[in-house]
Amino acid sequence: MTSGGWPLVEVAARLLEGDERNAVLGDLQEASETAWHGLFGVLGLVFRRHAQLWKSWRPWLAGFGVAFPSSLLLMGASLTVSWSYQRLLCPELLAKASLTPRSGFLLLLCQALVLTGWSWTGGFVVGRVSRRTLWASTVLCYAPCLFCLTRYRVDSLSRYCLLLFILPAIWGVRRGLRISTIRLSGAVVVALGVTVLMIPAWSGGHPHWWTIDWALSLPAWYLVATSWKSARAGAPA
Amino acid sequence: MLGEFEYLLITAAARLGENAYGAAIREEIAATTGRKCSIGALYTTIDRLETKGLLKTWMGDATPQRGGRAKRMVQVTAKGVQAAKGFYDAVARVSRGASWVTERARSIS
Numbered sequence: 001m002t003s004g005g006w007p008l009v010e011v012a013a014r015l016l017e018g019d020e021r022n023a024v025l026g027d028l029q030e031a032s033e034t035a036w037h038g039l040f041g042v043l044g045l046v047f048r049r050h051a052q053l054w055k056s057w058r059p060w061l062a063g064f065g066v067a068f069p070s071s072l073l074l075m076g077a078s079l080t081v082s083w084s085y086q087r088l089l090c091p092e093l094l095a096k097a098s099l100t101p102r103s104g105f106l107l108l109l110c111q112a113l114v115l116t117g118w119s120w121t122g123g124f125v126v127g128r129v130s131r132r133t134l135w136a137s138t139v140l141c142y143a144p145c146l147f148c149l150t151r152y153r154v155d156s157l158s159r160y161c162l163l164l165f166i167l168p169a170i171w172g173v174r175r176g177l178r179i180s181t182i183r184l185s186g187a188v189v190v191a192l193g194v195t196v197l198m199i200p201a202w203s204g205g206h207p208h209w210w211t212i213d214w215a216l217s218l219p220a221w222y223l224v225a226t227s228w229k230s231a232r233a234g235a236p237a
Numbered sequence: 238m239l240g241e242f243e244y245l246l247i248t249a250a251a252r253l254g255e256n257a258y259g260a261a262i263r264e265e266i267a268a269t270t271g272r273k274c275s276i277g278a279l280y281t282t283i284d285r286l287e288t289k290g291l292l293k294t295w296m297g298d299a300t301p302q303r304g305g306r307a308k309r310m311v312q313v314t315a316k317g318v319q320a321a322k323g324f325y326d327a328v329a330r331v332s333r334g335a336s337w338v339t340e341r342a343r344s345i346s
Contacts, residue, residue, distance in 0.1 A: 019296050019309070024276055026299070026306030027260035044277035052281065 005035020012039055015046045050133075059133035062126045066219060067137040070122040072144045073212055074165035077115050079154075082161035084108040110201035116168045117194035121219040123169035127176025128226075134173070141169070180230075187227040191220035239291075239324040245270065246282055247291060247321045250311045258297060258308035259283075283311060291317035 009028065013021045024045065028038040053059055087093040088104045099107065126137045145163060152159040175182075182190075198213045239247070249265040250257040259279060267273050286292040297310040313321070332338045 019307070020280065022306045023259055023296070023309035024280065026303035026308060027258075027263070027276065029304045029306070030260045030300075030302055031263065041276035044275050045280055048277045048281045 058130040062130035068140040071141040078164035119165040119168035120172035123172025124176040125219040127173035184227040257311040
């Protein structure tokens with residue numbers, strides 16, 4: 001292997017896990033491969049490793065089952081929270097919606113809590129279910145956001161109101177990456193909280209919204225199911 | 238049943254014995270078949286065979302000729318030997334009576 005191409009091969013090998021990186025780079029050096037052969041060899045192995053991950057249902061669920069649809073739906077929920085906040089600041093709009101400042105504030109609080117719960121649980125499931133394909137889930141989450149941001153045409157609200165869900169979702173992903181499962185009691189509290197709060201938060205909306213609300217609550221109930229399964233298996237929750 | 242490349246890998250590792258590791262197995266396969274195998278094919282197949290319990294691997298010593306990097310040592314398990322034997326027997330059975338086999342037998346005798 002020529003010394004000039006070696007750093008490039010080493011950079012590519014960073015995509016492999018520690019022990020495998022050591023073994024592969026050592027093999028290439030021992031076989032005196034050219035830099036290009038080495039680079040293609042390493043990239044081929046990286047590609048095969050990633051392709052293998054997609055043979056499982058996990059990255060498909062995390063990316064196409066949670067990250068992509070949730071980001072679309074949560075942008076809508078983020079806008080609803082922003083509108084509720086705007087309405088709270090304008091007495092005329094509050095009166096038009098037959099709300100008092102107190103009931104308007106409670107509604108906003110419920111909506112904000114539900115949005116946080118949906119985003120956090122969705123993020124947690126994405127982080128937990130498929131850690132090694134997180135990059136793909138991230139792309140599938142941000143692609144619709146970018147699309148909607150470029151086509152946003154509401155003058156009264158900033159386009160960034162679409163992204164209220166992002167921070168709790170990132171928080172959830174980080175927790176999902178660090179811990180494999182949460183306590184059953186905690187999971188039940190979160191799932192029940194989200195389900196109960198979504199009744200007043202989105203009551204009075206279009207009947208189809210209920211389906212969307214339930215779809216967004218599924219990650220929370222998935223957490224309950226997995227925590228229950230771990231608790232039954234005797235694994236530390 | 239094993240695949241062709243899986244059989245080649247197990248046989249090469251068995252022939253190398255205690256010296257079986259990534260680079261040596263690649264070299265053995267290239268020397269005996271005349272075909273170079275890629276690093277990607279080698280390591281993904283080693284993983285697959287290890288998952289099936291046909292191989293055992295561990296990280297070995299580092300040597301100066303490898304830039305101080307460790308080897309991934311490979312050992313064929315008893316189950317791996319059985320699987321390779323099964324593949325070889327199947328190939329031998331299915332080849333019985335084939336023209337290239339009878340010609341070869343004639344040339345040997």
